[in-house]
Amino acid sequence: MTETVRLIVGLGNPGEKYAQTRHNVGFDVLDALARRWQISLSNHRKFQGEFGEGMAIAGQKVFLLKPTTYMNRSGQAVRAVLDWYKLPPESILVIYDDMALPLGKLRLRPNGSAGGHNGMKSLIAHLNTQEFKRLRVGIGSTQQNGDRDRAVVAHVLGKFAPDEKPLVNTALDWAVEAVETLVQQGTEATMSKFNGRSALPETELR
Numbered sequence: 001m002t003e004t005v006r007l008i009v010g011l012g013n014p015g016e017k018y019a020q021t022r023h024n025v026g027f028d029v030l031d032a033l034a035r036r037w038q039i040s041l042s043n044h045r046k047f048q049g050e051f052g053e054g055m056a057i058a059g060q061k062v063f064l065l066k067p068t069t070y071m072n073r074s075g076q077a078v079r080a081v082l083d084w085y086k087l088p089p090e091s092i093l094v095i096y097d098d099m100a101l102p103l104g105k106l107r108l109r110p111n112g113s114a115g116g117h118n119g120m121k122s123l124i125a126h127l128n129t130q131e132f133k134r135l136r137v138g139i140g141s142t143q144q145n146g147d148r149d150r151a152v153v154a155h156v157l158g159k160f161a162p163d164e165k166p167l168v169n170t171a172l173d174w175a176v177e178a179v180e181t182l183v184q185q186g187t188e189a190t191m192s193k194f195n196g197r198s199a200l201p202e203t204e205l206r
Contacts, residue, residue, distance in 0.1 A: 006091040011119040014068040022139040075126030101138025104167040104199025
């Protein structure tokens with residue numbers, strides 16, 4: 001172990017209405033990790049989210065959290081877990097969607113700004129720091145014309161098109177692999193391995 005990741009948070013919105021939308025890929029990755037590590041998630045009132053604890057790869061004990069506060073209040077749930085277990089912000093990994101990245105790309109960073117993401121704005125406000133790890137999963141940008149704000153909302157709250165599903169599934173698999181690499185080998189090794197990857201054919205990257 002080169003560093004300790006204790007709390008892994010997937011961001012999204014609760015309820016069937018938002019299931020499998022672009023904005024909920026953080027939830028999807030966390031669900032995949034819970035299945036892989038056989039960690040049961042259940043509703044936890046104190047933590048305002050679906051929460052579970054268990055053993056990750058390499059025998060590392062971890063906590064998994066899906067805030068059910070809605071995206072723009074995600075920081076409340078994360079703060080509650082940190083306070084209860086007396087964890088430092090540096091022990092967190094947050095997984096969430098990013099319109100600035102194309103489908104089929106990941107980006108791990110040890111810290112940084114919210115980048116316009118409401119969930120991350122809430123976390124930074126409640127934790128009073130930007131010094132926590134984050135794994136961004138690309139969802140691509142909207143091509144709609146007209147009202148930009150309305151187009152962005154429609155894009156992030158929309159579901160993936162059938163022809164996007166293979167790229168999404170590849171990205172989810174890579175995200176799980178990236179988290180396991182992070183737990184075992186640390187941030188720098190994980191960034192080196194995954195930040196340059198793309199599931200898109202080279203012709204579509206040009």
